[in-house]
Amino acid sequence: MRSEALLLYFTLLQMAGAAFPEDSEPITISHGNYTKHYPVFVGHRPGRNNTQRHKLDIQLIVITNRTLYIAARDHIYTVDIDTANTEEIFFNKKLTWKSRQPDVDTCRMKGKHKDECHNFIKVLLQQNDDTLFVCGTNAFNPSCRTYKTDTLDALGEEISGMARCPYDAKHANVALFADGKLYSATVTDFLAIDAVIYRSLGDSPTLRTVKHDSKWLKEPYFVQAVDYGDFIYFFFREIAMEYNSMGKVVFPRVARVCKNDRGGSQRVLEKQWTSFLKARLNCSIPGDSHFYFNILQAVTDVIRINGRDVVMATFSTPFNSIPGSAVCAYDMADIATAFTGRFKEQKSPESTWTPVPEEKVPKPRPGCCAATPSAEKYKVSNEFPDDTLNFIKMHPLMDEAVPSIANRPWFLKTMVRYRLTRIAVDSAAGPYRNYTIVFLGSERGIILKFLAKVSSGFLNDSLFLEELSIYSPEKCSIDGVDDKRIISMQIDSKSHSLFVAFTSCVVKVPLSRCERHGKCKKSCIASRDPYCGWVSEGACREITSTKWPFEQDVEQGNTDGLGDCQNSFVALNGHSTSSLSTVQPKDHPEPTDKRDPYIAVPSLTHESTGVIRESFQKGRDQMVPITLLAVAVVLAFIMGAVFSGIVVYCVCDHRRRHLELSARKKTKEAVNSRRGSMNSVTKLTGLFETQAKDGRPEAILAPLMHNGKTLIKAEEQQHLDLVALPTPESTPMQLRRKPSRASRDWERNQNLINACAKELVSWARLMS
CATH class of the missing domain: 3.30.1680.10 (ligand-binding face of the semaphorins, domain 2)
Known part of the structure; x- marks a missing residue:
């Protein structure tokens, strides 16, 4: 139903002459016959038998210290970026981390398929200069380890991955290290019911979002985490509680927490965030009725363009709608402004969501960080008064949405059958490092390359430079299955390369x-x-x-x-x-x-x-x-139209003639039937006349008696009443019998024989 509504919306906009932006065309298009020779990683070691292929199930790729780390199923591969490649990329080291058999058996007992009971690497972060922090699903029993960056040797003990890594490889998660602390966003249980934004490790207390509170998180899909200033920002999409009466409406969100948050008091929000706030991201086409792109797909890190700190994000239409994608840019200053605006509340379960009057907001302002100008007399968050803590617990949602730069999408793609799901940015492109190039990845293995044009510090236009089809079925297909979804993209400016990860391969694409x-x-x-x-x-x-x-x-x-x-x-x-x-x-x-x-x-x-x-x-x-x-x-x-019209006319005319002929036959048969009925009436009329002439009733019945003899004695005869005899009005219509085809043929042949016999007799007489 939404597909038809969206299609109707596009049609009405065009009919009404509305200024709905059209898709731009690329200056250059490169199809697979040109890009198929790019180097591809498929999990092989140099010098070995490379004919055998394995299912990699790549989850993510990370570039650090001139090394490309490829996190896959049960393995982590390292690739030297500076090594020249021709047709294939080989790994230097391979770390194997498989689930233990008891974990696999437990996973199978819980009803999971054997292909799901593996260790999918979902977190791979550089904890410090010489340490990697790695977490995997571990057959639905998530675990985390630390490894040396150069040798991939294990360090320390294995720890639980709960709230740090999802149970299922299909679940989205984000994680980052900031000031020695791990900030993660994922689910904490086997059924993926309890979504959480979590802080662990380091010297700060462990904190999380309020458990099972739909005002805080409602079935979120986490996309990105960003460290900026005094806050950690989380970008995700979730079901909007403020539109709960309209069904499952999904909104893109940005949430933030303070780095120095130490939780609430023992009475309110103990071991929970006291600074958690969230706001909607607005990526829409302006007009009398805005057209929104609500499915957040990917977000960049904070990039600096013309002196402004911005993030760029890709959005799409809902998955049950026709495909459409947009790219919007957000100034970090606008995001900060949204968190200083009015709060949103629902006074009762049946009421609508409305802004909270400013006079009802307690002091210090809920959501602020301790020891800041707005709460300078509170050194730590657990000293906040209960009014502030109770308010933030019940009002985490902001009323105003974060506007995109220029209040419109920076780029649109609506006339294709795929969605844009990944984004990578080179903010220092060109010999003078003064241009911003944006690469957009799609679910069909197509990459779009754009030049971000700026004016007065704002993104105001884009130039579609190139369209690339980089997926190679010959190299990346596994058992005849082509999964063209782009999983991750990483830019390495020094090697002038864009690394594009699919589930079964990684392609090195020149910029x-x-x-x-x-x-x-x-x-x-x-x-x-x-x-x-x-x-x-x-x-x-x-x-x-x-x-x-x-x-x-x-x-x-x-x-x-x-x-x-x-x-x-x-x-x-x-x-x-x-x-x-x-x-x-x-x-x-x-x-x-x-x-x-x-x-x-x-x-x-x-x-x-x-x-x-x-x-x-x-x-x-x-x-x-x-x-x-x-x-x-x-x-x-x-x-074709003319020929079809002629055929239809002939068919209709033939059918009309057939119907007319059938009607004539039925009329003729009906007339003949009436004639047969009148003949019987005529015979009965003659019967009455015989009675009148003879004067005796028995004379009428005599033909009807056996052998024509009178069976009634003369002395017993009485005057017969002829009222019961048939009359022309009461005589039923007798249908005329239609002779069979065989009888008609026999009669026709007999008539022919008789006619021939008569002609022969006449001819014989003339001859004599």
Whole structure:
């Protein structure tokens, strides 16, 4: 039902001329036939038999100390980022941590499938310079360990992973270390009923959210945790209690807790957060009725753009709706402002949620940190008065939502059949490190690359640079199953690489593809890629520093005065030109039987949205003009409609004739039946006339008696009453018997024989 409603909403907006933003088109598209040669990690060690494949079930990837850590099922792999790779990426070390057999047996006894009773690594953090903190599901009995960063040797004792790691690999969780303390958000029980935001380890007391209180958390899905200033921020989505009367409405949220929170008093909120507050994130298209993207998918760390600290997040439509995605950016100052606004409350279970009047808010302000200007006379949180603690316990939700920068999405994608679920940002792109490039990952293995354009310190526009299809079925497929969902993305600017994790493989993707433009200056400049520039050698190259001269125009992509190129791509941006000649990149080898037969050719589209495309055609000679194709489709539709109309007319006319013929036959049979009935009446009329002429009643009955003899004696005869005899009015209609087909054929043959016999007799007489 929601799908139809959303589709109707889009249609009405277009019919009414509303300014619903259209999807932008990429300047460059690279399909799988180009990206399939990128290096891929599939769990192999160098020098071993690499034909055997294992199900990795990758959960996350982390980059630290020039090492890529790949957390999977029962294993952690390490990869040296600086090692050059060609076709395949091999691991340097492998840590194996499998569940003990008693844990596996208990997991099976609880009704779980054997594939679920493994140790899925869900937490992998750098605790300090030489220590890794690792937690796994451990066959639905979560546990945590510490390891040395360089050797992966275990340190210390294994500890419980409850409230630090989920029980099920399908459950979302986030975790980070701040000031030596572990902040985690997950579920604490086997059935995933008790969701918690938890602090443990370190020298501070253990704290958690209020247990089983839907005002605090209602079936949350945790996405990200961020350390910023005096607070830890948690980004998640949950069922909105303020819209509980409308069913399960999901809202994106941001919550925060104070780092110096030590819990409440022994009377209120003991060993629980005293600073927990949450607010809604607003990512919507403005208008008379806002169109909201409520499913929070991914959030970046805090990045600095033009002197402002912001986070960027991807949102989507609900999963039972038509696909649609948006990217919104939030200023951390706006988030802080939302937490100083009014609180929201529900006075009774049946009443609506309303703002709390300011005069009813106690002092010090609930949710503030101890020893801050707003609560300077309280050194620790457990000294707060009971009024403040009781208020924050009953009112954790803020009334105002956090607005996105410019009060609208920074980027939209609504005309595709997939959702954007991951995001990675390079905030220091280009030779001058003054551009922000955003990579968006989808559930179909497609990556979108954008240039974030800023004005007066705010994100106000985006430039769609590139679309990449990077999933390789030949390398990543397991038992014929292709899981194209992107699990995680990590950028390493030093190696100019984007590591993209799927459940079965990790692909190393270059941040740019400057070599595709070859020796075509027009294509290189029009690409507007901050990573690429035209160098003095007469080629398009990746620009990593400003030591050597180069040319690029990221802001405008102006190609005036640059002619079309041969043996390379030609990129257009903002100018309509004549038809392009067939070109093929010089850097690419000619297709052979052993390689993909498809070649990359430029698009013939002359729109300002960009024209570098990969065509799935085996040559220029086989290309069909789009106008001719459109005319052919229209003519085929018209001819099909005319032919269908003729067929329908013939069928209807034939049926009409058949019905008329049947009606005529029925009428004729009815007339013949009436004639037969009148014949019987005529015979009876003659019978009455015989009675009148003879004058004796027995004369009438004589034909009806046996052998025509009178059975009534003369002396016993009485005058007979003829009232009971049939009359024309009481005589029933007799249906005329219809002779069978065999009798009709026999009668026809007899008539023919008799006619022939008569002709023979006449002929014989004439001859004599």
